[in-house]
Amino acid sequence: SIDAVRLLGRLRELGAIGRNGEGRLTRLAASDSERDGRNRLVSWLEAAGLEIAVDRIGNIFGIWAEDTADRPPLMLGSHIDTVINAGIYDGCYGVLAGLEVIETLKSSGFVPVRPIVVVAFTNEEGVRYTPDMMGSLVYAGGLDVETALATVGTDGSVLGDELRRIGYAGDREPGFLKPCAYMELHIEQGPVLEREGVAIGAVENLQGISWQKVSVEGDANHAGTTPISMRRDAGYAAARVITFLRDRAKASNTPTVATVGCMAFEPNAINVIPSRVTFTVDLRDPDEERLKQEEAALADFLKMLSGEEGVAISVERLARFEPVTFDAGIVAGIEAAARARGLSWRRMTSGAGHDAQMIARMAPAAMIFVPSKGGISHNPKEFTGDDELVAGANVLLDVVRKLVGG
Amino acid sequence: SIDAVRLLGRLRELGAIGRNGEGRLTRLAASDSERDGRNRLVSWLEAAGLEIAVDRIGNIFGIWAEDTADRPPLMLGSHIDTVINAGIYDGCYGVLAGLEVIETLKSSGFVPVRPIVVVAFTNEEGVRYTPDMMGSLVYAGGLDVETALATVGTDGSVLGDELRRIGYAGDREPGFLKPCAYMELHIEQGPVLEREGVAIGAVENLQGISWQKVSVEGDANHAGTTPISMRRDAGYAAARVITFLRDRAKASNTPTVATVGCMAFEPNAINVIPSRVTFTVDLRDPDEERLKQEEAALADFLKMLSGEEGVAISVERLARFEPVTFDAGIVAGIEAAARARGLSWRRMTSGAGHDAQMIARMAPAAMIFVPSKGGISHNPKEFTGDDELVAGANVLLDVVRKLVGG
Ligand SMILES: NC(=O)NCCC(=O)O
Ligand SMILES: NC(=O)NCCC(=O)O
Numbered sequence: 148s149i150d151a152v153r154l155l156g157r158l159r160e161l162g163a164i165g166r167n168g169e170g171r172l173t174r175l176a177a178s179d180s181e182r183d184g185r186n187r188l189v190s191w192l193e194a195a196g197l198e199i200a201v202d203r204i205g206n207i208f209g210i211w212a213e214d215t216a217d218r219p220p221l222m223l224g225s226h227i228d229t230v231i232n233a234g235i236y237d238g239c240y241g242v243l244a245g246l247e248v249i250e251t252l253k254s255s256g257f258v259p260v261r262p263i264v265v266v267a268f269t270n271e272e273g274v275r276y277t278p279d280m281m282g283s284l285v286y287a288g289g290l291d292v293e294t295a296l297a298t299v300g301t302d303g304s305v306l307g308d309e310l311r312r313i314g315y316a317g318d319r320e321p322g323f324l325k326p327c328a329y330m331e332l333h334i335e336q337g338p339v340l341e342r343e344g345v346a347i348g349a350v351e352n353l354q355g356i357s358w359q360k361v362s363v364e365g366d367a368n369h370a371g372t373t374p375i376s377m378r379r380d381a382g383y384a385a386a387r388v389i390t391f392l393r394d395r396a397k398a399s400n401t402p403t404v405a406t407v408g409c410m411a412f413e414p415n416a417i418n419v420i421p422s423r424v425t426f427t428v429d430l431r432d433p434d435e436e437r438l439k440q441e442e443a444a445l446a447d448f449l450k451m452l453s454g455e456e457g458v459a460i461s462v463e464r465l466a467r468f469e470p471v472t473f474d475a476g477i478v479a480g481i482e483a484a485a486r487a488r489g490l491s492w493r494r495m496t497s498g499a500g501h502d503a504q505m506i507a508r509m510a511p512a513a514m515i516f517v518p519s520k521g522g523i524s525h526n527p528k529e530f531t532g533d534d535e536l537v538a539g540a541n542v543l544l545d546v547v548r549k550l551v552g553g
Numbered sequence: 554s555i556d557a558v559r560l561l562g563r564l565r566e567l568g569a570i571g572r573n574g575e576g577r578l579t580r581l582a583a584s585d586s587e588r589d590g591r592n593r594l595v596s597w598l599e600a601a602g603l604e605i606a607v608d609r610i611g612n613i614f615g616i617w618a619e620d621t622a623d624r625p626p627l628m629l630g631s632h633i634d635t636v637i638n639a640g641i642y643d644g645c646y647g648v649l650a651g652l653e654v655i656e657t658l659k660s661s662g663f664v665p666v667r668p669i670v671v672v673a674f675t676n677e678e679g680v681r682y683t684p685d686m687m688g689s690l691v692y693a694g695g696l697d698v699e700t701a702l703a704t705v706g707t708d709g710s711v712l713g714d715e716l717r718r719i720g721y722a723g724d725r726e727p728g729f730l731k732p733c734a735y736m737e738l739h740i741e742q743g744p745v746l747e748r749e750g751v752a753i754g755a756v757e758n759l760q761g762i763s764w765q766k767v768s769v770e771g772d773a774n775h776a777g778t779t780p781i782s783m784r785r786d787a788g789y790a791a792a793r794v795i796t797f798l799r800d801r802a803k804a805s806n807t808p809t810v811a812t813v814g815c816m817a818f819e820p821n822a823i824n825v826i827p828s829r830v831t832f833t834v835d836l837r838d839p840d841e842e843r844l845k846q847e848e849a850a851l852a853d854f855l856k857m858l859s860g861e862e863g864v865a866i867s868v869e870r871l872a873r874f875e876p877v878t879f880d881a882g883i884v885a886g887i888e889a890a891a892r893a894r895g896l897s898w899r900r901m902t903s904g905a906g907h908d909a910q911m912i913a914r915m916a917p918a919a920m921i922f923v924p925s926k927g928g929i930s931h932n933p934k935e936f937t938g939d940d941e942l943v944a945g946a947n948v949l950l951d952v953v954r955k956l957v958g959g
Pocket of ligand 2: 678679685904
């Protein structure tokens with residue numbers, strides 16, 4: 148079994164990097180605080196005797212190859228960037244558990260028949276730069292590295308400049324190691340496992356993700372003198388989109404989710420009717436046909452609204468990923484490992500996007516989930532108990548041992 | 554009659570101060586660009602031979618007293634601060650027309666029986682610091698000067714510090730001149746005069762204004778994994794308030810207007826359900842009882858919403874002014890002056906707040922309106938034709954001549 152004290156200690160240590168004066172954790176991709184997190188991770192990879200590599204999009208690799216460097220490696224990983232005001236588990240757990248599994252196998256004298264690589268992918272969260280899962284998407288060949296490096300962030304920064312600035316613009320070509328398989332251990336970030344009292348999720352698929360940015364143009368005018376009937380109020384139109392999405396999702400009995408997370412009013416003055424409002428729409432569904440229907444329903448509503456309110460509406464696509472089916476063999480291996488350890492398990496769908504979904508384009512992939520208390524994530528209250536974390540890492544250890552045992 | 558070329562030239566010159574690289578005009582109260590506008594105004598007041606005074610809240614006075622300095626003056630004025638991305642007429646027209654009237658009378662050899670004072674009040678717009686009409690409110694004794702100077706702006710600045718920084722923290726005590734009457738010439742900022750083809754508005758009252766800041770606290774959570782039924786979405790709650798206010802105002806057949814102008818989402822990330830949303834509500838009605846009813850209806854809705862959505866809602870009052878009735882004698886004088894010049898006129902209500910509404914607490918007051926093209930204001934498209942501007946200034950001249958003729 149893995150060294151629980153070491154794994155949990157590192158998780159807390161990494162979780163202390165990037166806190167502001169009020170203790171809020173924010174480690175946005177390629178920021179100063181994420182550089183500090185990367186440096187700490189690299190120091191652990193080095194201490195474990197792994198070979199370090201960094202590719203052009205800033206993905207960090209710790210490679211344990213011994214005499215098998217010519218064989219396709221097994222890859223374990225996730226990410227260490229966070230959202231704003233984040234918890235400590237999302238992403239970091241998967242990276243540190245990957246390292247933990249390697250160290251456990253190394254120190255036990257185990258001799259793998261192929262390299263094992265632990266990887267931390269760049270900009271998984273997609274908060275500072277879109278699309279999300281960018282490092283793994285580029286690695287799997289789904290996005291050109293030059294295009295990705297030229298991405299302009301919410302703060303006006305350019306990802307390539309920022310990677311150079313923090314010292315993580317590597318020289319390896321993304322995709323330089325073709326894995327034989329990829330595994331990612333992650334907190335569920337949703338309520339299913341906890342609600343059902345199940346310890347291990349064997350993730351068999353991952354829902355489709357559609358991100359759009361909607362801009363509404365109305366007319367700025369005086370809040371006191373403009374009769375309601377003469378207004379072209381961009382803020383009112385935006386509010387109607389939010390209630391439309393929610394009412395539609397609530398009325399259906401599908402697992403569709405819709406979220407408006409970003410919102411900006413212009414000129415944003417108390418006595419001026421908003422002239423321009425920009426907001427994001429995050430739509431998800433495990434079924435590609437249904438996701439397309441939801442996108443079409445939104446487009447129809449925007450068209451109707453534009454006519455009804457006399458506002459101009461434009462839409463920009465920020466990210467679009469189809470649902471992904473994971474490798475049946477690895478999923479079965481996860482179930483078997485959970486059973487062998489006496490842990491309860493279930494097959495499930497991932498509601499969140501993950502790097503595994505991108506690497507699935509180039510190699511058989513699957514994920515292991517552990518419970519999230521209250522289903523809360525992307526929030527400082529994100530929590531998974533120590534025993535649950537250790538159980539997940541041990542299941543990963545057992546599956547890895549099978550995959551590289553020869 | 555007034556010197557049309559001089560008045561219109563100054564209006565355009567002042568309107569050129571505070572434009573950014575893209576030509577957008579923004580001269581927020583006590584900012585660098587408003588300092589530049591103040592300096593220009595003061596240079597004109599000095600050139601006209603007026604005595605300059607600045608009070609502790611930064612109101613600027615140009616005094617024409619001759620031998621009558623012991624008598625209560627007639628005061629003419631408005632403000633020169635602007636909203637964000639503003640037009641050139643709002644406020645500036647009234648200040649410059651006041652100066653124009655004084656210069657016209659002076660150069661014609663007219664001898665007034667009392668001083669005439671032109672005033673530019675600080676922070677009328679209320680965009681950077683609330684409440685709006687702050688300089689005139691303090692001047693009329695409705696707000697303590699120390700409290701006003703301590704106001705923290707939307708950008709975190711303190712008004713008193715900013716006035717000192719730009720050189721307009723004067724030493725006169727607000728209220729140091731008790732006017733016998735106050736008149737303010739202003740663009741309508743609404744559609745009534747243009748729609749009816751009327752040249753002059755004799756403003757007999759001004760509607761009540763209620764400004765509130767609403768904060769909604771929900772729960773940040775993952776946009777992909779959190780079922781709709783488990784969300785406490787502060788953004789959705791805010792959207793429901795916007796649609797409630799609009800639907801209610803539209804369904805009623807009262808002149809009530811409601812506007813949500815400012816909006817902020819936290820953490821404002823694409824894949825995080827908003828945990829905290831803050832927005833402003835601007836409610837107005839010419840009838841105090843109805844304004845109270847609207848405030849109560851909003852409070853009831855927020856209570857209901859808080860229960861329905863499981864969010865915590867708090868409300869902060871930013872400004873509250875009852876409707877004001879102007880001086881019947883001056884209003885009749887405006888009608889008589891318009892008639893004598895062969896101009897069409899009508900009595901009307903002001904939808905916007907104005908400094909006249911504050912000075913009405915300490916002296917008889919009234920306003921003159923001229924048409925606004927398309928009813929547009931607080932917008933670079935704000936426009937009033939030259940002839941209309943000159944007509945308004947001449948009506949002001951005639952009423953002033955009556956009030957100070959002896
Ligand atoms: N796991 C995770 O939070 N990924 C971020 C991308 C997403 O929004 O699903
Ligand atoms: N006249 C004017 O725009 N005043 C600003 C205060 C208000 O919002 O009515």
